Amino acid sequence: MKGMTIIVKTISSWVKVLIFIFGIYIILFGHLTPGGGFAGGVILASSYVLLMLAFGGDFVQKDLPLALDSKLDCLGAIMFVMIAILGSVFSGAFLANFLVDKYGAPLELLSAGTIPLSNIAIGLKVGASLFLVIFSLSICHKGAELDGE
Amino acid sequence: MAVFYILLIFIIIASLIAVETTDLLSAVICIGAMGFGVSLMFLFLRAPDIAITQIVVEVLGLIILIRATISRDLTFISGDKEFFATIVSVVIVFMIFLAGLKVFETLPDFGTPIFAEVPKAASQTYIEEGLARTGAANVVSSVILDYRAYDTLGEATVLFTSIIGATVILRRTAKRKTDTLQPASPS
Numbered sequence: 001m002k003g004m005t006i007i008v009k010t011i012s013s014w015v016k017v018l019i020f021i022f023g024i025y026i027i028l029f030g031h032l033t034p035g036g037g038f039a040g041g042v043i044l045a046s047s048y049v050l051l052m053l054a055f056g057g058d059f060v061q062k063d064l065p066l067a068l069d070s071k072l073d074c075l076g077a078i079m080f081v082m083i084a085i086l087g088s089v090f091s092g093a094f095l096a097n098f099l100v101d102k103y104g105a106p107l108e109l110l111s112a113g114t115i116p117l118s119n120i121a122i123g124l125k126v127g128a129s130l131f132l133v134i135f136s137l138s139i140c141h142k143g144a145e146l147d148g149e
Numbered sequence: 150m151a152v153f154y155i156l157l158i159f160i161i162i163a164s165l166i167a168v169e170t171t172d173l174l175s176a177v178i179c180i181g182a183m184g185f186g187v188s189l190m191f192l193f194l195r196a197p198d199i200a201i202t203q204i205v206v207e208v209l210g211l212i213i214l215i216r217a218t219i220s221r222d223l224t225f226i227s228g229d230k231e232f233f234a235t236i237v238s239v240v241i242v243f244m245i246f247l248a249g250l251k252v253f254e255t256l257p258d259f260g261t262p263i264f265a266e267v268p269k270a271a272s273q274t275y276i277e278e279g280l281a282r283t284g285a286a287n288v289v290s291s292v293i294l295d296y297r298a299y300d301t302l303g304e305a306t307v308l309f310t311s312i313i314g315a316t317v318i319l320r321r322t323a324k325r326k327t328d329t330l331q332p333a334s335p336s
Contacts, residue, residue, distance in 0.1 A: 026201070031285040034197035036293070042205040049212060070316075077309050084302060095298040100284055112285035118294045122305060129312040134213060136319040 003056035012054035019047035027123035031112040037119040041126030048131045057138055069132050076125030083114050083121065152193060160186040171226050173218045181211045198289050 003009060027040030052060045087096035100113035110116075160183055167179035184207030191200040257266050264273040275292055285291040293301050 031287050031290045031294075033287065034289070035201055036198060036287075036290050039198070039202040039205055042202070042209060046205060046209050046212075049209065053212075073309070073312070077305065080302065080305060084298070095302065097283060097295050100282070104284075106280055106284045107286050112283055112291070113295075115283065115285050115290055115294045118298070118301075119290070122301070125305060126308065129308060130209065133312055133315050133319075134209070136316050137213065138216070139319070 003059065004054050008054050012050055016047050016051050019050065020044060023047060023123075023127070027119050028116065029109070030119040030123075031115045032107070032109070037122030038126055040119070041123040042130060044123065044127035045130035045134070049134055052135065052138065057135070060135070064131075066132065066135065069128050069135075073125055073128035073132060076121050076123075076128060079121035080118060080125065083117055087114065153190070156186055156190050156193070160190070173221070173226060174215070176226075177211070177214045177218050180214065181207065184211070198287075 023040050023043035025040075026035035026043060027037055030036035030040065048060065048064060051063070084095045087098045088094045090096075090098040097113040097115070099117075102113065104111035106112075163179045163183040163186060167176045167183065170176050170179070184203065188200050188204040188207065191197075191203055255266075257263060262270075262272060262276070264270040275288060275296065279288045279291045280286060283291040283295045285295070
C-alpha cells in the first residue's frame with residue numbers, strides 16, 4: 001500500500017504523536033474525567049491508523065510488527081485477568097478492589113485502587129486489537145487488488 | 150430542548166438517505182453524519198463518556214467503510230429489495246416501539262434520578278457511596294470497573310475472541326494471495 005505526498009507525511013508524523021499522547025491521557029485520567037480504557041484504546045489505535053494511511057503499510061510493518069501487536073493484545077488481557085485473580089486472593093471476592101485506600105487520596109491522579117490499573121490493561125488491549133484488525137483488513141485488500149480481482 | 154428535535158430530524162433524514170440512495174459513497178457519508186449526530190445527542194443528554202466512545206469508534210468505522218468502498222470497481226447498489234423482509238422488519242420495530250412507549254411512561258422526568266420513584270434503586274448506592282468506597286471521582290468508571298467489573302471482563306473476552314477469529318481468517322487469505330509478491334508476515 002503506497003503512502004501519500006511529502007506534505008501529508010510531514011504533518012501526520014507530528015499529529016500522530018499528539019493523538020498518541022492524548023489517548024494515553026484519556027486512559028490514565030479515566031477515573032477522574034470522562035473517558036476510560038475503551039475510548040482511550042480506540043484513540044491509540046486510530047493514531048497508528050493515521051500513520052498507516054499516510055506512510056503506507058510497509059513502514060508501519062517495520063514500526064509496529066504484527067507479532068509485537070498480538071503480544072501487546074495478549075499482555076493487556078492477561079493483566080486484566082491477573083488483577084481479577086489477585087482480588088480474589090487478597091480480598092476473597094473475584095475482581096474485588098483490593099488496593100482501595102492503600103495509596104493516594106480521592107480526587108488525585110494516584111488513587112482509586114485497581115481502577116487505573118484496569119483502565120491501562122483495557123486500553124492496551126483494545127488499542128492493540130483494533131489496530132491488528134484494521135491492518136489485517138488492509139493487507140487482505142492489497143492482496144485482492146494485486147491479484148487482479 | 151429544541152436542539153433535541155433538530156438533532157433527531159437530522160439523524161432521521163441522514164438514515165433515510167443512507168438507506169434509499171444507490172451510490173455507495175453517499176450512503177457511507179450519510180452513515181458518518183448519522184453517527185456524528187448521535188454523538189452530539191449523547192453530549193446534550195449529559196453523557197460525555199458515551200459521546201467520546203461513540204465519536205472515536207464512528208470515525209474508525211468510517212475509515213474502514215470508505216476504504217472498502219473506494220477500492221471496489223462498481224460503486225452502485227443494484228437489485229431490488231425483498232418486499233417480505235422489509236415488511237417483517239417494519240412490523241417488529243413498530244412492536245418494540247409500542248412496548249418502549251409503555252416503559253417510558255413509568256420513568257421520571259429527565260434530570261431527576263430514578264431513586265425518586267423507586268426508593269431502593271441500586272443507583273442510590275452508587276451515587277452516595279461511590280466516591281467514599283472506591284475512591285474514583287468518575288462514577289461511571291467506578292461502576293464499570295468496580296461494582297460491575299464482571300461485565301467488563303465479559304466484554305473484553307468477547308472482543309478478544311472475535312479479534313482472534315477475524316485475524317486468523319484474514320491472515321490466511323492474505324498469505325495465500327500475496328505469497329509471491331511480499332514475504333509472509335511474521336507469526
